[in-house]
Amino acid sequence: MIRNLTEHDKEHLQEALVKSGQKVTPQREAVFTVLLAERDHPTVDEVFNRAREVMPGLSLATVYNCLETFVGCGLVRQVNHERESTRYCPNLAPHAHFRDKETGQVHDIELPPDVMKSLRSILPPGFDSEVIEISFLGRAQAKDSHSN
Amino acid sequence: MIRNLTEHDKEHLQEALVKSGQKVTPQREAVFTVLLAERDHPTVDEVFNRAREVMPGLSLATVYNCLETFVGCGLVRQVNHERESTRYCPNLAPHAHFRDKETGQVHDIELPPDVMKSLRSILPPGFDSEVIEISFLGRAQAKDSHSN
DNA sequence: CTTGCGGATTAGACTCATTCTAATTGAGTT
DNA sequence: AACTCAATTAGAATGAGTCTAATCCGCAAG
Ligand SMILES: [Mn+2]
Ligand SMILES: [Mn+2]
Ligand SMILES: [Zn+2]
Ligand SMILES: [Zn+2]
Numbered sequence: 001m002i003r004n005l006t007e008h009d010k011e012h013l014q015e016a017l018v019k020s021g022q023k024v025t026p027q028r029e030a031v032f033t034v035l036l037a038e039r040d041h042p043t044v045d046e047v048f049n050r051a052r053e054v055m056p057g058l059s060l061a062t063v064y065n066c067l068e069t070f071v072g073c074g075l076v077r078q079v080n081h082e083r084e085s086t087r088y089c090p091n092l093a094p095h096a097h098f099r100d101k102e103t104g105q106v107h108d109i110e111l112p113p114d115v116m117k118s119l120r121s122i123l124p125p126g127f128d129s130e131v132i133e134i135s136f137l138g139r140a141q142a143k144d145s146h147s148n
Numbered sequence: 149m150i151r152n153l154t155e156h157d158k159e160h161l162q163e164a165l166v167k168s169g170q171k172v173t174p175q176r177e178a179v180f181t182v183l184l185a186e187r188d189h190p191t192v193d194e195v196f197n198r199a200r201e202v203m204p205g206l207s208l209a210t211v212y213n214c215l216e217t218f219v220g221c222g223l224v225r226q227v228n229h230e231r232e233s234t235r236y237c238p239n240l241a242p243h244a245h246f247r248d249k250e251t252g253q254v255h256d257i258e259l260p261p262d263v264m265k266s267l268r269s270i271l272p273p274g275f276d277s278e279v280i281e282i283s284f285l286g287r288a289q290a291k292d293s294h295s296n
Numbered sequence: 297c298t299t300g301c302g303g304a305t306t307a308g309a310c311t312c313a314t315t316c317t318a319a320t321t322g323a324g325t326t
Numbered sequence: 327a328a329c330t331c332a333a334t335t336a337g338a339a340t341g342a343g344t345c346t347a348a349t350c351c352g353c354a355a356g
Contacts, residue, residue: 022332022333023323023332023333025332025333025334027333027334028333043313044313044314045313057334057335058334058335059334059335059336060335060336061315061334061335061336061337062333062334062335064314064315065333065334065335078230080228080230080231082226082228083228083234083342083343084313085312085313085314086231086313086314096270098271098275098277107275109270109271109272109275110270111270112270114266115266115267115270118262118263118266119263119267119282122244122257122258122259122260122263123246123257123284124257126288126289127246127255127257127284127286127287127288127289128286128287128288129246129284129285129286130285130286131284131285131286132282132283132284132285133281133282133283133284133285134267134280134281134282135280135281136271136275136277136279136280137277137278137279137280137281138275138276138277138278138279139275139276140274140275140276141274141275170303170304171303171304171352173303173304173305175304175305176304191342192342192343193342205305205306206305206306207305207306207307208306208307209305209306209307209308209344209345210304210305210306212343212344213304213305213306231313231314231342232342233341233342233343234342234343
């Protein structure tokens with residue numbers, strides 16, 4: 001189920017790319033569309049397979065390139081858990097990641113400002129941090145998967 | 149500068165190994181000694197090179213095996229930053245990791261119980277987490293390196 | 297002692313996610 | 327029509343980590 005980009009998302013993509021001196025291409029649109037379609041933190045291969053359905057000639061190398069470009073211009077975040085394949089997340093709000101040990105699914109966990117603050121406060125003087133990564137490992141009750 | 153294990157550390161090693169049905173071997177002692185000698189979160193290769201100085205016949209495979217064993221019986225933690233080589237940490241107290249963007253050094257950051265609590269509290273109902281990993285990326289002022 | 301057992305160690309082959317290389321494409325320009 | 331230059335592409339290369347199969351060795355039984 002890959003819907004097209006909304007006007008808003010298209011502008012978001014275009015603005016970020018153009019702002020960093022890069023071009024909007026059909027491949028980049030396709031990959032970005034895949035990322036927005038499901039918020040399930042897909043791996044490169046998953047993105048590749050989904051995007052191929054709509055753009056059969058797309059190459060894996062290009063998926064790597066697109067995702068790297070998006071990370072570079074702040075459109076998506078990389079998500080790493082242990083040594084597994086890198087996953088990609090288009091949620092730009094500050095959030096942590098919860099990895100379900102059973103299913104492997106990755107869920108976003110909202111990160112309230114006061115928690116962020118208390119985290120920064122544990123840094124000793126002289127330590128200055130731009131990026132904080134928080135990841136949980138455990139089990140999550142099933143709920144349902146239409147969490148798009 | 150690889151000192152020998154203290155009696156206390158030797159007992160710690162032996163207890164953890166025996167408790168999980170495994171043997172104390174010279175290789176395991178050497179690798180554990182290396183880990184305790186410097187709290188700098190060495191990679192497998194760094195552990196290998198340091199341990200070889202005191203046990204020249206030691207193989208890389210064995211270092212992988214020892215470290216896996218130690219992780220399995222809770223003697224050390226793995227530390228991953230992005231896609232870099234896994235590092236190893238013998239600090240069993242709850243702590244976060246700070247990675248210096250400039251030097252690559254990894255520093256332990258103490259994690260007070262109230263911060264742990266506020267972190268657990270952000271999990272929605274139904275989410276149960278055993279492991280929380282927190283890592284900072286940024287710059288740390290030099291201080292000095294005799295932080296053993 | 298001598299032998300047998302089973303875990304530990306070892307060298308080297310293998311895996312596979314990611315990166316690199318070099319050739320090709322194609323949209324926009326001269 | 328030719329040029330330019332980023333983007334795309336296929337395939338090779340990389341390298342941390344894992345696997346395999348042979349050897350080692352401490353210990354216990356005979
Ligand atoms: Mn789940
Ligand atoms: Mn530092
Ligand atoms: Zn996310
Ligand atoms: Zn540590």
